[in-house]
Amino acid sequence: MTSTRSRAPRPLAGGLLAGSGAAAATIGLLLAAAVLVPVLNLAVAADSPVHMPTWVVSLVGKYLTFALLALSVDLIWGFCGILSLGHGAFFALGGYAIGMHLMREIGGRGVYGNPLLPDFMVFLNWSELPWYWHGFDSFPFALLMVVLVPGLLAFVFGWFAFRSRVTGVYFSIISQALTFALMLAFFRNDMGFGGNNGLTDFKDVLGFDLQDDRTRAALFALTAVVLAAAYFCCRLIILSRLGKVLVAVRDAESRVRFLGYRVEYYKLFVFVFSAMLAGIAGALYVPQVGIINPSEFAPANSIEIVIWVAIGGRGTLHGAILGAILVNYLKTWFTGAIPELWLFALGGLFIAVTLLLPTGIVGLAEHLRRRRPPATGDETPHLARETAP
Amino acid sequence: MSTAAVHARPEKHDTILYLDGVSVSFDGFKALNRLSLYIVAGELRAIIGPNGAGKTTMMDVVTGKTRPDAGEVFFNGGIDLTRLDEARIANLGIGRKFQKPTVFDNHTVLDNLELAIAGDRGVFASLFFRLSGEQRDRIDAVLHTISLTADSGRLAGSLSHGQKQWLEIGMLLIQDPVLLLIDEPAAGMTDAETEATAVLLKEIVKDHSVVVVEHDMAFVRSLGCPVTVLHEGHVLASGTLDAVQANQQVIEVYLGR
């Protein structure tokens, strides 16, 4: 004991400060991309070797929306131990909310030329807009719904789950059930969300043509900026005492209760916030890929998000961003080259990371970095490290 | 008889903790069997008893972790604890140290104390929380009391067992509860640490009520306080340590296991 006690005190919570370099780098890179990518796409001649084709801009933009989704999952899973296997549902709901607005914006330019009803409703012989489609012609209203609908669903779901102290694998299972149930519902034509085709054939957003390079570049820049802002907010939460309570809940939930904290409210707060981030991610995704359909609710999608986070490095925030981009880049490559092997590759990667790199790529990088100076002892200033549950 | 003081059943409103006829059973097994225990304000009381006597279960009942099947549990004379949950009870001023030291391993010593410090426990209060100068001073004082000043920046998970015990006591202190329930504070400590812990507890009891569960008889003796012996979920004897150690039933219970 005396030997450990004489060790020089560390200035502050290692895990929290250790990431400040990474935080600056993450935000810097995202903001740089927000400027640089549109420039490379719009201002550089198409035959130049550094020109970035529009399809690449949208592809990377899509990766960044997945990164935002991964960030939202890491916030609750990495820091509060809430393993949601249904976060794809919040993403999809945000996507549907913006998709409904984009459908309304098509107006009379649809195949059937109906100024009020989207094509699929005309096809179903509906004569009027269902009540829940009202308001979506307004862009601000749609934006509000992008955060409100996922937030409200997360609130109701979380309220019952956290108050009844549903934790661990039980929570994961019911969150899977949630997204599965929503998938089945959205597949039905009479739900009024376009059935299994979903919402597509969007024309423009706020009057800007969605096929235009400039619109696509702007959507990319917006996604990068929103991701940077969301990352910043998540860090503020994590660095506050609220964040410390979350980590404490993850590691020793009942102890936190005996300190007088209402654990269920803390979980509810972070779960709702996370669902809203996922909704925003979905809303940025849909205009860039041009479609939203019920397959976004597929349980496998939600599991995949967790894999991105695990591979990047759980409980680090920037690891989630890195993991989402990296895995999706791999996925693009695989689906081009050897599509039938992708799921095996993903599964293999996940197993390898779980067994060999429990702290993900970011944890490995940190480990290598720390190996250079002589090891200072057993302490790992890393939030992802966890005590046995 | 010297044990009269603890045998007598005081008026409810004179007590800080009042357990009367409390029973708890787990699948038919009675962990507490009509347990009655009364602690008056400012008292230091040691609870001893063989393994499985129900000592920890008693603390679970008081802190809202376990609901009793029968009996009354009142705090501060009139607050019915059986209706409240853990967070409410903690905020009323009942602090607890667990048998197995539970500190937040991935937080520093300082952050552990910051989490425990008395104040608004609301979500938004936590989001905007900043340590005031006064709170910093309090933390420094507690760090000094528990001899962890030099380790304040270390992760709690890297502390020795004894240091974790102290950190948990420090978290209790900074929570500033009215009543402290301390489960086996000396477990796993060296003799020197045990002694220091006894000194610390006697210091704490100057302005708190304390119930301490302990197996270490030397430690209990050094506390020099009234002792209650639990056995099979109820009180077997109460009094000074010498008196209960001379009690025939107590001797049988301890030798018979």
Ligand SMILES: Nc1ncnc2c1ncn2[C@@H]1O[C@H](COP(=O)(O)OP(=O)(O)OP(=O)(O)O)[C@@H](O)[C@H]1O
């Ligand atoms: N949640 C539970 N479910 C079932 N049995 C339990 C539970 N909690 C405690 N018990 C049982 O109740 C009895 C009393 O346990 P308790 O932990 O209160 O004893 P104790 O006096 O603290 O013992 P020790 O000195 O070993 O800590 C034991 O037989 C224990 O096995």
Ligand SMILES: [Mg+2]
């Ligand atoms: Mg016990």
